[in-house]
Amino acid sequence: MLAKELRREIGTFTALATVMGTVIGGGVFFKTASVVAANHSANMTLVAWVLGGLLTICAGLTSAELAAAIPKTGGAMRYLEYAYGKPVGFLMGWAQILVYYPANIAALSIIFGVQFVALFHLTTAWQLPIAILCGLSITGLNFLGAKVGGRVQSVALIFKLIPIAVIVVLGLFAPAHTTIQFWPISTGDHIGWGSAFCSSLLATMFAYDGWISIGNIAGEMKHPERDLPRAIVIGLAAITLVYTLINLVFLRTLPIEAIAGNQNAAADAAMRLFGQFGGKLVTIGILISVYGAINGYTLTGMRVPFAMAEEDSLPFSKYFRRLSRRTYVPYFAGSVQFGIALIMMLLGSFDLLTDMLVFVMWVFNCLIFIAVFKLRKNEPALVRPYRVPGYPVIPLIALIGGLFILVTTLVTETGLAVVGLLLTLLGLPVYYWHQVHRPKTTD
Numbered sequence: 001m002l003a004k005e006l007r008r009e010i011g012t013f014t015a016l017a018t019v020m021g022t023v024i025g026g027g028v029f030f031k032t033a034s035v036v037a038a039n040h041s042a043n044m045t046l047v048a049w050v051l052g053g054l055l056t057i058c059a060g061l062t063s064a065e066l067a068a069a070i071p072k073t074g075g076a077m078r079y080l081e082y083a084y085g086k087p088v089g090f091l092m093g094w095a096q097i098l099v100y101y102p103a104n105i106a107a108l109s110i111i112f113g114v115q116f117v118a119l120f121h122l123t124t125a126w127q128l129p130i131a132i133l134c135g136l137s138i139t140g141l142n143f144l145g146a147k148v149g150g151r152v153q154s155v156a157l158i159f160k161l162i163p164i165a166v167i168v169v170l171g172l173f174a175p176a177h178t179t180i181q182f183w184p185i186s187t188g189d190h191i192g193w194g195s196a197f198c199s200s201l202l203a204t205m206f207a208y209d210g211w212i213s214i215g216n217i218a219g220e221m222k223h224p225e226r227d228l229p230r231a232i233v234i235g236l237a238a239i240t241l242v243y244t245l246i247n248l249v250f251l252r253t254l255p256i257e258a259i260a261g262n263q264n265a266a267a268d269a270a271m272r273l274f275g276q277f278g279g280k281l282v283t284i285g286i287l288i289s290v291y292g293a294i295n296g297y298t299l300t301g302m303r304v305p306f307a308m309a310e311e312d313s314l315p316f317s318k319y320f321r322r323l324s325r326r327t328y329v330p331y332f333a334g335s336v337q338f339g340i341a342l343i344m345m346l347l348g349s350f351d352l353l354t355d356m357l358v359f360v361m362w363v364f365n366c367l368i369f370i371a372v373f374k375l376r377k378n379e380p381a382l383v384r385p386y387r388v389p390g391y392p393v394i395p396l397i398a399l400i401g402g403l404f405i406l407v408t409t410l411v412t413e414t415g416l417a418v419v420g421l422l423l424t425l426l427g428l429p430v431y432y433w434h435q436v437h438r439p440k441t442t443d
Contacts, residue, residue, distance in 0.1 A: 156292020
């Protein structure tokens with residue numbers, strides 16, 4: 001649908017629900033282990049979650065300006081194409097196909113396997129087979145049609161909120177098992193403050209992932225200049241508060257040593273808070289939440305190569321744009337997506353995959369922040385239904401924070417960052433090769 005045909009029907013509440021539904025996922029249950037492992041400190045853990053949320057708010061407010069000014073199907077890929085040209089836009093689509101969506105599916109499938117094995121007291125040998133079956137079953141469900149995938153998403157949305165609400169509301173009123181010192185901000189013994197802080201902030205970013213899609217609704221809002229910043233600030237601030245509170249509950253319930261590096265920390269905390277039966281119910285809710293998150297990435301991810309193939313932007317576009325006859329699903333694109341995710345499950349871990357996808361996506365996020373400055377200077381007459389408040393301070397905070405994430409990853413996880421960059425830059429020769437060899441009759 002063209003931008004001029006979009007109906008402006010979305011108000012503040014719908015926008016707020018969209019913000020929270022897009023961002024809240026399973027990451028908060030499992031990234032706590034990584035944050036605590038980085039610092040071995042309760043107060044630095046809480047500070048990292050708060051700062052991660054503030055950075056996300058600035059990023060969301062900044063990117064939304066481009067979303068409102070360039071309301072094209074394809075989202076961030078189109079903003080980059082508009083600001084920097086087709087090759088950069090293609091690279092983001094390529095990175096989403098090769099890294100972002102498969103890595104999300106693989107990482108969450110792995111964590112599903114870890115949680116499932118712990119819940120039913122199976123041996124760890126079952127973790128990988130269960131992870132593979134989880135990802136495969138979701139891909140299969142989506143092959144049955146978008147309606148089936150949508151129904152799974154709707155059910156999972158409810159279950160996604162239940163364990164969060166139960167743990168936060170009841171956990172805060174339960175007796176504390178540990179004492180938290182809120183000041184001064186410190187780290188565990190023999191851990192450098194700077195490296196601990198950098199790694200902690202980086203670890204929170206996966207849980208806040210999803211904010212880049214928030215601005216896509218700008219063209220359909222009644223009053224985007226008023227309602228969009230309100231929805232972003234209130235929605236992301238509420239998510240930041242929820243994430244901080246749920247981590248406070250974990251830290252009050254379990255000792256630091258029991259959380260650090262323990263991807264079952266959320267389940268362990270639920271068991272201690274609600275007993276064996278109640279804890280298992282909460283853990284099942286978490287599993288359904290993770291299943292729904294994988295479904296969301298599967299549902300949307302397979303449509304990225306399909307959309308690019310519709311424009312003949314990819315090699316083998318005639319295969320990527322194929323739809324199943326009965327359900328009209330891009331089955332070839334979905335199969336390739338699962339194939340890449342399967343390789344990642346076999347080779348990677350939850351933290352490795354999530355850190356890599358965060359690094360790769362923040363490269364493009366920084367380009368988006370720079371594009372806001374670039375277009376303000378080069379195209380002052382561009383119609384902007386929404387302008388980022390506090391310009392240029394808010395975009396500068398987002399950009400500095402994004403560069404901080406990139407530099408931190410390059411320094412602390414050099415190999416991971418290099419692999420992510422190489423996989424992304426591999427798209428350039430693919431793009432130019434395809435430009436040379438694509439049929440001349442294709443526009």
